[in-house]
């Protein structure tokens with residue numbers, strides 16, 4: 343039996359084909375100049391299988407889903423459901 347990796351888009355649920363150029367997004371905490379020590383940041387990178395395996399990574403099939411994901415991430419920050427723990 344062969345292990346087949348399957349990635350689906352975290353926004354639209356589309357299954358990724360082997361040769362498709364997707365994107366990987368990851369939230370992180372970066373130093374802030376305000377009273378808080380860190381603030382959330384979002385990294386967007388071209389598809390990389392190693393990065394895609396990270397539990398924190400989001401898999402995005404294209405620009406439209408990147409935009410949707412960014413909208414949600416920003417809304418999460420505004421609503422306080424997305425924040426830095428560090």
Ligand SMILES: [Zn+2]
Pocket residue numbers: 351352353354355356402403404407
């Ligand atoms: Zn998608």
